[in-house]
Amino acid sequence: MLNDQMRNIVQQMPKAELHIHIEGSLEPELIFALAQRNGVSLAYGSVDELRAAYAFSDLQSFLDIYYAGASVLLKEQDFYDMTMAYLVRSHADNVRHAEIFFDPQTHTARGVPFETVINGIWRACQDGPISATLIMCFLRHLSEDDAIATLEEALPFRDKIIGVGLDSSERGHPPEKFTRVFERCRQLGLRLVAHAGEEGPPAYIETALDVLNVERIDHGVRCLESPELTARLAKEQIALTVCPLSNIKLRVFGEMEAHNLVTLLDAGLVATVNSDDPAYFGGYMNDNFLAVFDALPLTAAHARQLARNSFTASFLAPEAKRAFLAEVDQFFASASAGNNAII
Template sequence: MLDERMRNILQQMPKAELHIHIEGSLEPELIFALAQRNGVSLNYATVEELRRAYAFTDLQSFLDIYYAGASVLLEEQDFYDMTAAYLARAHADNVRHAEIFFDPQTHTARGVPFETVINGIWRACQDGPVSATLIMCFLRHLSEDEAIATLEESLPFRDKFIGVGLDSSERGHPPAKFCRVYERARQLGLHLVAHAGEEGPPAYIETALDLLNVERIDHGVRCLEDPELTARLAREQVALTVCPLSNIKLRVFDRMDEHNLARLLDAGLVVTINSDDPAYFGGYMNDNFIATFEALPLGVEHARQLARNSFSAAFLEGEAKRGFLDQVDRFFQQHANTNTN
């Protein structure tokens, strides 16, 4: 068990979240409230019954219920309320900056206009208690032509998001499938990230770097299976947005004490801790930090490194980034001073 001092450090230290799917923050209580507001019928009689259904065996079984939950999102206010609820939780965990993934194709396929989706999420970010920006993700189980159509549809709202990502089921959908849409996004000046090396092999990480030219790898935990790739990630300081509780829930690792996060740090990789889909995977940011530090041989210096990594890897302008990093350094300096008095 963590001692009180370490727990307080993890809870109170400033941090950024770089891997959060906003639709994955939709708690059962809000799903039911929105279903009632919008006249959507659910296959679950109660909040408790829905929460009990959150028993996943793999990524696909999670995605099935994830898309069912998203069916209650119909109006701009629904997207606003979902995002506002996440930002309040993030603020309570001392998240100072969040880069939020959203999946427009999940909603436009149901007839919800693109502008309804992005305007609701973006408006909540402007009103929220923490710095927040948006990354638009393409669903990799759909075609690249559909991704290109989504990118073109997004252009009138280009000022409301900073980058593109690639999510949904990894198996059978390699990064190479999306070269053209990523090249178009790069030409538009968007930041580029992609999920790779969670369920997919280390080769997916390599091709995401070489063919898609991504700046960050989302997940990436399977890189250690390839020593050359691991050395490259360390040398090029490519950040990994690791999601520990998600990895356990989806059986990437069976138990937290088997997670390779400490080994990733030991290999010199720019590791960050994130919550992924916190409503479904059992925890927000501080839950992920506490579960990881309880199970692995990690201490105060690792906490400081992870906090600094989260801001170093963020798509922030120089002055804003330096300001957040200074907050981290001041926090740990104050902690050190308090500890020696």
């Protein structure tokens, strides 16, 4: 059971979030407000009715309601409001930096211009209370040609994007499906990440590394099924952006007590804690930290490692990374000295 001291440490420590789908931060209250503002008809009669529908059995059942929620996003201000709400909420959790995923294909398929999407999100990142950068994700259930067309649409906004990712349903959509578009992105100097090893097998992680040449694996919790892959990830210090509450909600693990985060850390992997789609999966950053620290034998040393990992694994410039790591170290030095202002 989490004691008050550890609760305060994980809530107050500086941290970065590296796995957040901005459309997945769209709370039911904002969905209804935007629906009313834009004259969009929803299939749910109230905020409570919509929230009650968040009973997912797997990734696909989640994605179905996720895309329905995104239907209220039509104007640049909608994307701004959604992103700002996330940034303010994350700031309250002592998130210092976020690398935000966005899914342009979810919106361009509905006739929303690419520039409407990115300009709203990016403008909020400039105005928000924390450091934030953007990673554009390709939807893997769509074709690679669709992804290439999306990349072409993104090129005029290259200065607003630090990297690309691969998300949506893993099953039946292996990473190698997107070899050409990821190679093009690599040539453009974009940072590369991909979802792998959540629903998909460890082989998807290997392919993401070897064929797509990604630098970071989103989720990756099934890597432990392959001792060779686990050893490689530890040796090469390939970061995993783990999302505990999401893993429980989508039945990757039956209960939090069964989560493998401690095993990942103890194996020397650069595991991080993130919220994924917080409006749908039951919590933002501190909710995820509190859930794992309450259920698993995690210590203050683990907390410090997770905080450091989040910045080490980020795509921040080296000097910014060093500054944030120094802030983490100072926080834990004060905490261990019993400074009541911190703990």
